[in-house]
Amino acid sequence: MSTPILFDLPGPKAKARIRIGTVIGVLVVLGLLAIVLLRLDGNGQLDPARWAILFDPNSGVPQALGEALVRTLQVAVVAMVAATVLGVLLAVGRLSDHRWVRVPITTVIEFFRAIPLLVVIFALYFVLPAFGPDLSAFAALALGLTLYNMAVLAEIFRAGILSVDKGQREAAFALGMRKTQVMTQVLLPQATRRMLPVLIAQIVVLLKDTSLGFIIGYFELLRQARSLVEFLNFNFGNIYTLQIYVGAGLLYILINVLISQLAKLVEKRTRSSARAAGAAAPALPTATVSTGNNSGL
Amino acid sequence: MQFFVDNFDTLLRAFLTTLSLSLLAGVLALVLGTLLAAMRVSPILPLRGLATFYVELFRNTPLTVVFFFVIFGLPQIDTVVSFFPGAVIAVGAYTAAFVAEAIRSGINSVNPGQAEAARALGLGFGQSLREVVLPQAFRTVVPPLGSVFIAMVKNTSIAAGFSVTELSSTLPRLVNADAGALLLVLLGVVVGYMIITLPMAFAVNRLERRVAILR
Numbered sequence: 001m002s003t004p005i006l007f008d009l010p011g012p013k014a015k016a017r018i019r020i021g022t023v024i025g026v027l028v029v030l031g032l033l034a035i036v037l038l039r040l041d042g043n044g045q046l047d048p049a050r051w052a053i054l055f056d057p058n059s060g061v062p063q064a065l066g067e068a069l070v071r072t073l074q075v076a077v078v079a080m081v082a083a084t085v086l087g088v089l090l091a092v093g094r095l096s097d098h099r100w101v102r103v104p105i106t107t108v109i110e111f112f113r114a115i116p117l118l119v120v121i122f123a124l125y126f127v128l129p130a131f132g133p134d135l136s137a138f139a140a141l142a143l144g145l146t147l148y149n150m151a152v153l154a155e156i157f158r159a160g161i162l163s164v165d166k167g168q169r170e171a172a173f174a175l176g177m178r179k180t181q182v183m184t185q186v187l188l189p190q191a192t193r194r195m196l197p198v199l200i201a202q203i204v205v206l207l208k209d210t211s212l213g214f215i216i217g218y219f220e221l222l223r224q225a226r227s228l229v230e231f232l233n234f235n236f237g238n239i240y241t242l243q244i245y246v247g248a249g250l251l252y253i254l255i256n257v258l259i260s261q262l263a264k265l266v267e268k269r270t271r272s273s274a275r276a277a278g279a280a281a282p283a284l285p286t287a288t289v290s291t292g293n294n295s296g297l
Numbered sequence: 298m299q300f301f302v303d304n305f306d307t308l309l310r311a312f313l314t315t316l317s318l319s320l321l322a323g324v325l326a327l328v329l330g331t332l333l334a335a336m337r338v339s340p341i342l343p344l345r346g347l348a349t350f351y352v353e354l355f356r357n358t359p360l361t362v363v364f365f366f367v368i369f370g371l372p373q374i375d376t377v378v379s380f381f382p383g384a385v386i387a388v389g390a391y392t393a394a395f396v397a398e399a400i401r402s403g404i405n406s407v408n409p410g411q412a413e414a415a416r417a418l419g420l421g422f423g424q425s426l427r428e429v430v431l432p433q434a435f436r437t438v439v440p441p442l443g444s445v446f447i448a449m450v451k452n453t454s455i456a457a458g459f460s461v462t463e464l465s466s467t468l469p470r471l472v473n474a475d476a477g478a479l480l481l482v483l484l485g486v487v488v489g490y491m492i493i494t495l496p497m498a499f500a501v502n503r504l505e506r507r508v509a510i511l512r
Contacts, residue, residue, distance in 0.1 A: 114490070
């Protein structure tokens with residue numbers, strides 16, 4: 001989509017150049033592929049018998065990975081729901097008319113956005129017990145993910161609320177609605193609708209971050225893969241390492257690609273339905289969302 | 298307090314590890330990301346496909362998994378990398394995908410009329426890219442690229458799970474300290490990250506304002 005703006009429809013000379021470039025490009029790609037495959041094959045990593053373990057129910061590997069996936073999703077769902085609820089509250093709070101509400105909430109949001117998620121999780125898992133409450137790995141991971149993502153989601157919701165046309169708010173006040181009514185019945189529904197693609201995209205980020213559970217020993221997908229490898233290496237020698245990791249990695253990629261596609265679909269639909277609704281529907285404020293550091297990393 | 302003073306050296310060294318990890322990975326990500334972005338807008342289909350594959354692959358993979366493949370996966374094909382270079386490669390390769398996306402969206406955000414006008418004036422591909430499109434793209438790219446790199450600094454913390462003694466790893470290492478001392482260490486870690494990220498955010502803001510143009 002981006003390409004046609006930079007060059008004209010190529011003429012015969014340019015076509016020839018592009019064709020040469022394409023051939024060289026194909027060769028480069030094939031060369032890279034060949035190197036990778038040769039390296040893998042040289043170590044016998046491509047042996048089908050090695051890969052079969054991923055699908056063989058007798059080995060217990062598919063079951064173990066499936067259960068671990070469920071545990072990954074559990075923590076992701078808990079954190080996503082909690083973070084969304086808290087995120088809405090924080091977003092509304094940050095837009096409050098009262099300074100004593102606005103200032104502390106802004107501080108909380110900026111604090112959790114500024115420090116690495118892993119530090120939050122470490123603080124909950126290693127530092128908090130020194131003061132009393134002992135959190136399980138699940139609780140520390142879920143709470144850490146919640147705290148971090150609520151701050152990110154708060155900024156997304158805030159951008160959404162601010163992007164709603166000013167007239168909507170004024171009209172609602174003119175109808176005699178109270179502040180709370182304007183927020184809950186007019187601004188938030190429109191903001192949520194508009195931010196839905198970004199919210200779904202944030203699920204991908206959250207799902208990716210559940211893998212930090214590996215570091216504090218929560219048995220999610222990655223930790224499970226690691227312990228499977230250790231178990232299999234102990235019994236059969238080092239032959240299934242790469243296969244198990246690839247299996248776990250592919251599970252992440254599969255789910256995330258599906259969610260990303262869903263986000264794209266929703267974005268397309270909101271955009272077209274906004275146009276169908278006529279009027280001067282402003283463009284999706286995707287640019288304003290990336291003001292902070294929630295760039296999906 | 299005494300505990301904190303005793304371990305200040307550990308913290309400082311950890312901070313320097315985080316800093317050098319960020320710098321090296323940042324350079325790698327910038328170079329690789331720019332290359333990928335150029336490939337994605339080029340007219341050559343296989344290069345475009347390769348870059349798209351790379352970006353989509355890394356954007357949908359957790360950084361921890363990337364670490365896994367670099368640290369535990371590469372040895373399976375006889376390429377052993379030690380922990381610190383491995384962390385640089387993992388963070389750099391992962392961030393490159395996001396850098397490429399930021400730069401590409403910057404190029405896309407330039408009004409097609411600009412490129413058309415440049416071509417109508419008789420500028421070639423290279424000239425219109427160099428003189429018209431890229432200078433404008435660079436301006437829109439500054440804020441998203443800035444947040445990518447700030448997020449990258451925070452992401453270097455994942456190296457703690459892979460035996461790199463960077464800033465976050467001081468927490469589990471000093472976990473046996475008493476409550477007050479541990480809290481001080483946590484504070485030190487947080488401040489350490491902020492020493493890197495806050496000036497970055499400030500610089501991005503300044504740069505954004507300096508190169509801003511009214512459209």
